[in-house]
Amino acid sequence: MSSTRDLLLSMLEQNKLTCSFALDRVSSENSTWRLNPQTASIGFIYRHIGETMNLFGYFFGIPPKVPNTTMGQTDKGQRFDLEESHRYLSIGFEMLENLIRKTPDSAWAEQVETPFFGTVSKIRLFSHILYHNAHHAGQIALTLSKGK
DSSP: OOSHHHHHHHHHHHHHHHHHHHHTTOOTTTTTOOSSTTSOOHHHHHHHHHHHHHHHGGGGTOOOSSOOSSTTOOOOSOOOOHHHHHHHHHHHHHHHHHHHHHSOGGGGGOEEEETTTEEEEHHHHHHHHHHHHHHHHHHHHHHHHHOO
16 A cells, blocks of 8 residues: 555445445345344435435535435334435445545544544544444344344
8 A cells, every 4th residue: 555545445445345245235125124123224224324424524524415314313114215325325435435535645634523522533533434334234234134
């Protein structure tokens, strides 16, 4: 790796691949499945991943292009348009890739204020986005194997 940019692009690509093993299996047939009655459905979690990626762009100076219907919300059984949710994921991953390509290596150390973690570096917030994606993809994978 020759730069922070190369490293971050590689991390993003791995996140997309790792998450795809669960996310690519989301369908209209299984989108209402839950691990148990107290957990969110696959469709809700899937939508949440896409929305959250985009909403985190705000902290990098990128206004979100998608609404927040899941962050801080409870799954009450509402159904989401899976094509739209998939589009939110695509927009989010594209936004992150563009962010990496346009951000100078030195700017990743800059601090941003968040309501979740306080003041953190941009690279730390970026790493949280990838963790968040993988965490929820794991929830979807578990629900696909054990839920209904």
